[in-house]
Amino acid sequence: MAANSQFSMAVHILALLAGARDENLKSERIARSVNTNAVVIRRVLSHLNHAGLVVSQTGASGGTRLARSPERITLCEIYKAVSCGEIFALHGKSPSQDCPVGRNIEDVLCNLQKEIDKSVGEKLGQYTLANIIEKVSQ
Amino acid sequence: MAANSQFSMAVHILALLAGARDENLKSERIARSVNTNAVVIRRVLSHLNHAGLVVSQTGASGGTRLARSPERITLCEIYKAVSCGEIFALHGKSPSQDCPVGRNIEDVLCNLQKEIDKSVGEKLGQYTLANIIEKVSQ
């Protein structure tokens, strides 16, 4: 279970929040649906909070709610809010600079990486949280 | 250095093999350019071999060469040959089946994952190994 599932959790969480309308949801409540620990949820919520997708309140009767309507939250925003990694990793150690290929391959791969990332972003940008909720409700 | 850099290594390796034409390259030789261990290279080559992208020979004066010309090897094929992971991971544990969202979110995310993966594949399919060599040579 080493793979990063924060995006999946984030979408799940936001779908729950959307269903709760303007009511605050507690991390414990969300954790039960996602089937994990409340702290794990709060960690994801922290990212979503910094990205301006949700609003949290501490204290009694606190919790979290959406900062915007689901129609105005794209999957791309969610992805960027929690994403840490790229599609593929570049070389761990730098290749040999004595080799023509080794000297230039990193740049080429780095540019390719950016291009792919942009492509994924555009694809994810085509969907909103509202679209997801629609599909979940079927 | 936990991230998977096999794709980067694979492109690097194939670019080297393309430069060697029909000459066999030994894993030791490739490892020097990539700046890693020969066994690591052979592990990647094993994937490329099974995918039919390269041909290897054991024994003295053995080594590896391309199975096809660089113009007929797309980055998508390379990616699929070594790729293990998806863009994002699904939930580790299954969500609660008592919750409407939890019950359906996995399917929705799984479909989305496939769609993104397809999109990445198409993007990578636009480039051939020859294109990469071109860029590296500049």
Added chain:
DNA sequence: TGTATCTGTATCATGTACGGTTACAAAGTG
């Protein structure tokens, strides 16, 4: 004002994946 509640974070334990390394069988050359 005091108490209970909830978030936000730090910290530690655990599981897993990858890279690096050594070792060795199998295959092929000469």
Added chain:
DNA sequence: CACTTTGTAACCGTACATGATACAGATACA
């Protein structure tokens, strides 16, 4: 037959994500 090289298995250390405990700070409410 001696030598070379691939293909794999096995093991270690590191990196990282999740899970869990603890606690400070913020807030509602009696």
